Amino acid sequence: MSSKDVHLLCSSGGVRCFSYIGAYKALAKAGYRVSGVSASSMGSVIGMLICMGMSPAEIEEKVLHNPMRKYLRKRVWSNLFAVFRYPFAIYHHPDYEALLRDFGGKDMNLSSLPIPYSTLALDLNRQQLLSINRETHPYWKASKVLAIATAIPPLFAPISQDDMLLVDGGVASDSPGWVAAAESQGKPVVVLKTNTLLKGRLSNFSNFIQSMIQSAAAANDSFSLQQMPSSIVVEINCGDQEAEDFSISRERIQALILSGEKEMERMLELCQGDLRKFIRVENIAPASTSAVGFDLARERNIALMKQFSRETSGRHQVFISYSHKDKEWFDKLQLMLAPVEAFHGIKVWDDQEIMPGTYWHTAIKNALSQTKVAICLVSRNFLDSSYITTNELNYFMDEARKQKVRIFPIAISRLAAHENPLREIHFVNNPDEPFEELDSERQREVLATMVEQLIDIMDDETLEA
Numbered sequence: 512m513s514s515k516d517v518h519l520l521c522s523s524g525g526v527r528c529f530s531y532i533g534a535y536k537a538l539a540k541a542g543y544r545v546s547g548v549s550a551s552s553m554g555s556v557i558g559m560l561i562c563m564g565m566s567p568a569e570i571e572e573k574v575l576h577n578p579m580r581k582y583l584r585k586r587v588w589s590n591l592f593a594v595f596r597y598p599f600a601i602y603h604h605p606d607y608e609a610l611l612r613d614f615g616g617k618d619m620n621l622s623s624l625p626i627p628y629s630t631l632a633l634d635l636n637r638q639q640l641l642s643i644n645r646e647t648h649p650y651w652k653a654s655k656v657l658a659i660a661t662a663i664p665p666l667f668a669p670i671s672q673d674d675m676l677l678v679d680g681g682v683a684s685d686s687p688g689w690v691a692a693a694e695s696q697g698k699p700v701v702v703l704k705t706n707t708l709l710k711g712r713l714s715n716f717s718n719f720i721q722s723m724i725q726s727a728a729a730a731n732d733s734f735s736l737q738q739m740p741s742s743i744v745v746e747i748n749c750g751d752q753e754a755e756d757f758s759i760s761r762e763r764i765q766a767l768i769l770s771g772e773k774e775m776e777r778m779l780e781l782c783q784g785d786l787r788k789f790i791r792v793e794n795i796a797p798a799s800t801s802a803v804g805f806d807l808a809r810e811r812n813i814a815l816m817k818q819f820s821r822e823t824s825g826r827h828q829v830f831i832s833y834s835h836k837d838k839e840w841f842d843k844l845q846l847m848l849a850p851v852e853a854f855h856g857i858k859v860w861d862d863q864e865i866m867p868g869t870y871w872h873t874a875i876k877n878a879l880s881q882t883k884v885a886i887c888l889v890s891r892n893f894l895d896s897s898y899i900t901t902n903e904l905n906y907f908m909d910e911a912r913k914q915k916v917r918i919f920p921i922a923i924s925r926l927a928a929h930e931n932p933l934r935e936i937h938f939v940n941n942p943d944e945p946f947e948e949l950d951s952e953r954q955r956e957v958l959a960t961m962v963e964q965l966i967d968i969m970d971d972e973t974l975e976a
Contacts, residue, residue: 516546517786518695519561520742523552523679524705525754529574529764530747531557531703533771536567538701541779543786547627549694552679553754554703555630555660556610559653563615564625571768573614580757582606604667607654621656622649629694630660631680635669640680644694666755699786700742703771705749743786747774826883826915828858829965832903834892840923840946841888847958857969872902879906884968885916889933889942890923904932911936917968919961923947 517538521531531554538545550558560570584603611618621628622645629644641647643656659670662678670677747770752763779786829848833841841861851857860882865874885907893899910916920933922942928934931942939961940946946954 515543516698517543518547518549518698518700519545519558520700520702521548521550521554521558522702522704523554524749525553526579526756526759526764527705527747527749527752527754527767528553528557528703529759530705530749530767530771530774532567532570532574533768533773534701534703534745534747534775535561535771536571536768537772537775537779539567541784545626546698547629547694547696549629549631550660551631552661552663555657556607558630559611559624559628559657560614562624562626562628563611563619563653565615570614574764575761577610577613578761579605579759582610583757601666604658604670605661607657608652611653611657618652618654620650620652621645624653627694628653628656630656632659632677633680635676635678636674641677701786702742702744704744704746706746743778745775745778747771826881828860828878828881829884829886829969830878830882830903830907831859831861831886831888832893832899832907833861833888834890834896834899836892837888837890837923840890840921843954844886844888844921844958847955847962851962851966855966855969857966875902879903882907882910882916884919884965886919886921886965887933888923889920889926889931889938891926893923894926894930894932900932908932919965921946921961 519531519535521528524530535545535557545561548558548562557570560573565573582605584606608618621643624645627645629642632641632643633639634641643651643659648656658667659672659677660679661667662670664678747767749767749770752759752767756763829851831841831844831848833844845859845861848859852859860878862871862875864878865871879902885903887893887904887907907916907918911918918933918936919939920936921939922945924947925945926942934942940949940957946957949957
């Protein structure tokens with residue numbers, strides 16, 4: 512992988528996204544190569560042209576000589592009432608097939624694009640977000656994908672596909688950072704965004720609805736982008752340019768392209784030509800101690816989202832691995848761990864949490880991936896279980912070597928050293944003094960000490976996630 516490879520994330524912004532051509536031009540001048548593009552809304556159009564292998568100069572020349580209004584189709588019907596009845600849109604979808612032929616020579620399949628492309632769609636019927644790329648839909652035409660990526664009521668109608676009703680995923684995510692993070696394959700992600708003056712944006716119902724949707728999406732994205740230490744956000748000032756001005760003049764397009772080019776050049780100058788210098792070590796800056804009012808509310812929201820992210824993703828729980836034949840010892844352990852969950856907010860998982868009707872192997876696999884500390888009740892029954900040793904113990908030992916999981920083995924019964932696969936790991940108790948040979952008081956003492964150590968480790972965020 513070249514150190515000059517980057518993945519572009521082209522956010523929404525209507526015709527303001529012409530500024531992305533300038534950013535692309537500046538990157539190319541600096542020797543950077545776009546290895547993939549993720550996009551939403553109008554950013555998808557510019558992103559698709561890049562993925563077709565077009566140079567910045569080729570895209571600029573085509574844009575200036577093929578105005579967007581050329582590809583707009585007639586209004587659905589009376590503009591005044593169009594947004595109040597299905598399909599809740601003012602325009603029919605642009606003729607993307609003609610646009611792609613005029614710009615790149617043909618309408619390509621996703622699998623045929625020289626540069627991988629991905630976008631996000633929202634299925635209104637199932638209320639699910641769908642990631643669309645060359646793996647999921649290799650034979651979909653680029654024109655079809657663009658129609659979905661720009662299906663933004665009240666401008667353009669939803670797309671019916673099989674039993675789905677699809678709209679632009681930008682409704683939920685203006686800059687889908689998690690899509691770019693997954694598609695970038697470890698390369699730096701350059702996030703292209705536009706900003707504009709508020710004057711006149713809320714002058715009609717259509718602008719009001721779009722502004723409301725985009726604001727909600729942007730608020731969510733601002734957090735997810737901060738979680739991506741490999742992202743570099745380039746926010747391009749587009750003045751008072753309206754997103755839906757499809758009659759935009761050549762001069763305004765050139766001004767937008769220049770603005771994008773200058774902003775990208777500024778970023779490159781700041782990092783002395785090496786975008787990797789912008790990759791952050793800390794994902795979120797600490798909350799401001801002097802914030803008040805709405806500033807404090809924003810800081811509080813970020814803190815809550817950070818906590819939610821930590822609790823619902825990555826390694827955040829304790830996993831109890833045991834044989835059902837050792838339920839007596841499992842029950843004693845659970846009794847000691849109950850206060851840990853109640854008073855310290857530490858999630859403790861065991862297979863009794865698997866609900867009826869759930870694929871138990873999938874449930875266990877998901878729990879394993881979220882484990883930070885594995886408590887293993889090591890006994891003859893434990894070692895005789897092929898499922899435990901193959902699916903749980905081997906996984907924990909592999910992850911422990913990578914310092915991603917800490918193993919707490921508890922010797923339940925006496926085992927010969929050569930029979931013990933965990934003999935190189937320090938046990939909670941002395942394996943020569945297994946639990947079944949200790950009195951109840953001594954068992955409680957050992958477990959109490961273990962619980963204290965467990966709390967310290969679960970509070971320690973330095974253990975790799």
